[in-house]
Amino acid sequence: MKKYSPSEEVDFVVIGSGAAGAVMAKQLGLAGFSVVVMEQGPWGAYGHEQDYSKDELSNRFPAEDDTLISDPSKYRNTFRRNASEKAVAGNHSYGCVVGGGTVTYGASSWRHLPWEFDEASRFGTMKGTGIADWPISYKELEPYYVQAEWEIGISGPNLKSPLIAPMSKPYPVPPLPLKSSGALMQRAAEKLNLVVTPNVAAIITQPYNGRSGCIHCGMCSGYGCQVKARSSSAVSLLPIAVATGNCEIRVHSTVREISVNAAGRATGVIYLDKKNDNREVFQKAKCVVLSANGTETPRLLLMSKSGRFPQGLANSSGIVGKYLMTGNGGGASGLFSDPLNEYKGCVTGAAVLSYVPNDVKGRGWYGGGRMTARGQQSPIQYGLGGPHNAPRWGAGYKKALIEQANRKLTMVNFISQLPIETNMVDLDPDVKDAWGLPALRITTTSHENDFKAMQFFIDKSVEILKAAGATTVWADQVSDSRGGAHARGTCRIGNDPKSSVANKYHRAHDVPNLFIVDGSSLVTGGRNHPTMTISALAYRCAEHLVKAAKAGNVTI
């Protein structure tokens, strides 16, 4: 791998190696630019993926260098429902390894639908929310979805339906098996007239681009993939970036500031070299690409205060960190008479699409959701969670645990969440992370509308499980989100510098050589599956950036 000296001014520093950062690194490297990718986490089993552990206990209590997801006791964060509360310790976490969240995610890879890009014009705004149009249309983004799907490797059904975004090119690989969960959804679909399809996933089902197909090992979401079937950034994109000879991935490197000069241009980044006593290093760069995720990206901008940017970098609008959408859920569970064995195979086999569209008149609330069904995953998780309606220990616990084993199915739903200005990421004034940096603070309470949405999907889940033949069904309580993997919206793109952080090509309105692209770029949240859209946005951003850089339009 190419190595650069920090004092050498590279063309680009890319902060983050996940769904967006890896696309940027690859495209910029291929175009001949020098690139340093800053990754907070370790290598993981990059390049020797067969060494990923499938051991549930080790995965639950990983050694420090085997950690794939940020540990909230070190990557400390706090949480509160609203600004009048004092924040308490939070358990927000995210992928923290070369490849970011794509190394361990469930890998659902749905596109946003065309009408999810102009909701304000199409459906109108709503009081108390920040519903706004995106500065780009689905049509403009569509070619980049295709590019992302084919380069990353996405499996899915090729269907034409108003419930699925129209595609100019089919998925490169056929879909995953439906599993028993999917078969049961189909059973319910016949009675309730629902549309059920195999899931769209960044998991290849047959050899593709030199990688092997999924062997359905079952230790999937939360685990690294031993056979490279999960199309993570670490196996699909970063090896190509590194092979250009232009790109260095620098691990254990936590950026704490994007530095600027008197002219207000980015000059590079200050990062903590965590394997060298956390010494501070300044990496010079002509241009900075920020792809650190929907919570870490705004945090870094807010930490990058200077005389010129007293309220944080790229934040003249004051909305960096605001309009946070963490993703709502809520569903129900049921028991079936025969074993589903859902612990085999990937986490999600099928999706119910019928309630993706809006139906404000019919339902009395705005939004929609994609429903999935998943069962018991791994033995320790099952044992600790315990059986339904049974004691927590003793003979009754054991009896129920054995009786219910492999027979449970849970509807896990991905529900729209409205962007609200007061839902945000900012810096905790009191708490510091393990490196002495201000802890990330999450403030969030969903809109009243979204509680109705959650209740709708809980009720629908009960109905579907009953129609599928469940012998016992129980509903979740409505529960507002607190953080987690799907954070979006905190540096929204837009045409107006007063109401957005970056422009339609992801260039920060305030800093001409700073580009921000990741979950934070999303204006509205879609139906909560953000990764495919993040990848597509990155491809589009990269194309623009390569052209601009070649024209000398982003240098200091």
Add this chain to the structure above:
Amino acid sequence: MSATRRTFLLRGFSAGTTAWLAANWPAQVAAVESAQAMGHFTFFTPAQAMEIDAMAAQIYPSDSTPGAKEAQVIYFIDLALVTFAQDKQAIYKQGFADLAAKTGGRPLGAMPMSDQIALLTSIETTPFFRTVRDHTIMGMFAAPQHGGNFQKAGWKQIGFDDSLNFRAPFGAYDKA
């Protein structure tokens, strides 16, 4: 297998599990001797091990199928407390003191079954009991290399096949 370890295992077995043990004894001895030659406890004193073993036996009892005792969960917990669960040592130390205050120093396992259950029910919301509960369950269902789940006893009970390569159909409902 050391004499200490075998004695420890045998002393703890209830009548119900003796039959299971008899049927599985040769294989069990062979497997224990080859795979787990621990023979002593790293964290626990023998008396402490007896107490935790008795607790685990109530949390995940033996009946017609193996319980925590046969799955050798006690060895899992002993190992846990010097590895990934080191931060739980203090909870155990405090727990032993609190337990002794309740039992008057009498071994928990020597008390009548109903008294054991009543005593454990009275402490079931304490950090000590909750931790032992979780560790017992982990010991039932973690891979055998971690010291418990002997002969995959826990996995067999919940129908978990630890192969790492499956083909659809996986369950009863996706069969054509």
